[in-house]
Amino acid sequence: MRARRETALSHTVLVLAVVVALYPAMAILSLAVSTPAARPTPMGLPRSFTLANFAEAWTGGRFDSALLSSGFVGVCVVAATLLLTVPAGYALARLRVPFAGVVLGVLLLGVVLPYEGIVIPLYRQMLDWDLVNTWWALILPQIGLSTSLGVFWMHTFFSGLPGALGEAAAIDGASRAQTLLRVYLPSAAPAVATLALLVFLYTWNDFLLALVMIPDAPGVQTAPLALSFFAGNRQAADIGVTAAAAVIVALPLVVLYLFLQRRFISGLLAGAVKE
Numbered sequence: 001m002r003a004r005r006e007t008a009l010s011h012t013v014l015v016l017a018v019v020v021a022l023y024p025a026m027a028i029l030s031l032a033v034s035t036p037a038a039r040p041t042p043m044g045l046p047r048s049f050t051l052a053n054f055a056e057a058w059t060g061g062r063f064d065s066a067l068l069s070s071g072f073v074g075v076c077v078v079a080a081t082l083l084l085t086v087p088a089g090y091a092l093a094r095l096r097v098p099f100a101g102v103v104l105g106v107l108l109l110g111v112v113l114p115y116e117g118i119v120i121p122l123y124r125q126m127l128d129w130d131l132v133n134t135w136w137a138l139i140l141p142q143i144g145l146s147t148s149l150g151v152f153w154m155h156t157f158f159s160g161l162p163g164a165l166g167e168a169a170a171i172d173g174a175s176r177a178q179t180l181l182r183v184y185l186p187s188a189a190p191a192v193a194t195l196a197l198l199v200f201l202y203t204w205n206d207f208l209l210a211l212v213m214i215p216d217a218p219g220v221q222t223a224p225l226a227l228s229f230f231a232g233n234r235q236a237a238d239i240g241v242t243a244a245a246a247v248i249v250a251l252p253l254v255v256l257y258l259f260l261q262r263r264f265i266s267g268l269l270a271g272a273v274k275e
Contacts, residue, residue, distance in 0.1 A: 025250075031243035053244035057230070061245050065219060066226035067252065073135060073222060074203045077142040078196050081150050084143070086192060089154025090180050094166055104155070110148025116208065123212050133217035141209060146199045157191040158184060197260050204253060223249040 035048050057063065092100050126137040161184060169179040185192070210225040221229070227249045231242045 028243045028246055031240050032247045033244075034240055053238070053240045054248065057241050057245035057248060060241070061226055061230035061248075062218065063223065063226060063230075063245065063248050066221055066223045067248075069135070069220055070204050070223040071252070073138050073142070074200045076135075076139045077146060077203045078199050080139075080143045081146045081199050082192060082196060084147055085150030085154050085195070086185070086188070087180065088147075088151045089156075090158050090184060092151065093155045093158035094163075094184070095176065104152070107148045107151050110145070111152065115145070119208060119212050122209075126213060133214050133220060135220055137213035138206075138210060138220075138222070141213075142203050142206065146202070150195055150199065153195050154188070154191065157188055161187055193260060197257070200256070201253060 032053050033049050033051065035050050035052075091097050092104060097103065122141045123132070126132050126141070131137045131140070165183050165187070166179050169183045174182065204222075205224060206222075207224040207228065210222045211228070214220045214222075214225070227245055230245050
C-alpha cells in the first residue's frame with residue numbers, strides 16, 4: 001500500500017512538472033496559430049486556426065537569412081570546439097601531460113568566469129581586428145567560450161573509460177592518435193554527440209554576444225537577435241505574429257533535439273567496448 005502511494009505521488013509530481021514546463025510553450029504556440037479576433041481561451045486552446053501569422057512573421061522578420069546565419073555560426077563553433085576539445089580532453093585524461101592539473105585549473109576559470117564581464121573586452125578585441133559586424137565576431141568568441149566546458153566534459157568521460165582499452169591498443173602497436181581515433185573515440189560517441197548538441201544550443205540561443213558584435217549587419221544577424229528586433233518593432237502590433245516568430249526561431253532546435261535524442265539512446269545502449 002505504501003509503495004502504491006509513493007508511486008502515485010511521484011507520478012503526480014512528474015505530471016505537474018510536465019504541465020509547468022510545457023504550458024508556456026503551448027501558450028505561445030496557441031497564440032501563433034490563432035487569429036486576432038479569436039485569441040486563445042484561458043486554458044490556452046485557440047478558438048480558430050490559422051497559419052497566416054507564420055507567413056507574416058517569416059516575410060517581415062527576414063528569418064530566412066537569420067536562421068541560416070545561426071546555423072552557419074553554430075556548425076562552425078561545434079566543429080572547431082570538437083576538434084580542439086576531444087584531443088585535449090584525451091591528452092589530459094590518458095597521457096602524461098606536464099602540469100595537467102594547472103591546465104585544468106586555468107580552464108576552470110573559463111567555466112566560472114561571468115559571461116557578461118568579458119563581452120566588452122571581447123568587443124574591443126574584435127574591433128581592433130576589424131571583425132565587428134562579421135561572422136568571425138561571433139564564431140571566434142564562441143569557440144573560446146565553449147573550449148573550457150568541452151575540455152572538462154571530454155576529460156571526465158575519457159577518465160572514466162577502462163585503461164585496458166589503451167593498453168591493449170598499445171600492445172597491438174597503435175600510436176596515440178590511432179588509439180584515440182579507433183579505440184576511445186567510438187566509445188566516446190555519446191559524449192561527443194551530447195557536447196555537440198549543448199554547444200550548438202548555447203551558440204544558437206546566445207543573444208548578448210550577437211547584440212554587441214553585430215548590431216549593424218542585417219545579413220549576419222542571428223535568429224535570436226532578429227527575433228528581438230522584430231518583436232521590438234511590433235510592440236503595438238498583433239501578438240500572434242510575434243508568437244509565430246518565436247516558434248520559427250525555436251522550431252529548428254526542437255527538431256534537432258528530437259532527432260539526436262534517439263541517437264543518444266542508441267549510442268548509450270551500444271556499450272563502451274566494441275568487438
